[in-house]
Amino acid sequence: MMFLRKTDYEGHIVVPAEIRKALQIKADELLVLSVDPSCQSIFLQKIKPVCCCCGAEQSLLKLPNQKFLCTNCYDSVKQKNC
Numbered sequence: 001m002m003f004l005r006k007t008d009y010e011g012h013i014v015v016p017a018e019i020r021k022a023l024q025i026k027a028d029e030l031l032v033l034s035v036d037p038s039c040q041s042i043f044l045q046k047i048k049p050v051c052c053c054c055g056a057e058q059s060l061l062k063l064p065n066q067k068f069l070c071t072n073c074y075d076s077v078k079q080k081n082c
């Protein structure tokens with residue numbers, strides 16, 4: 001897939017719906033932008049969310065700092081604070 005998009009006056013671009021659908025990118029999802037200056041390219045990568053404590057990929061709660069915590073670790077932390 002290849003698409004042409006113009007940046008707006010603040011540098012924003014819209015990821016085309018076809019790409020979002022193909023990669024199952026939902027609203028408010030965190031993506032990584034990286035740059036390769038040698039070929040004047042920007043790469044956009046979808047992040048696979050994992051628990052910041054144990055690395056689990058399931059039953060995740062999104063934290064305000066854009067990190068994730070699984071329910072098991074959440075319960076463990078919650079018990080230590082009580």
Ligand SMILES: [Zn+2]
Pocket residue numbers: 051052053054055056069070071072073074
């Ligand atoms: Zn965890």
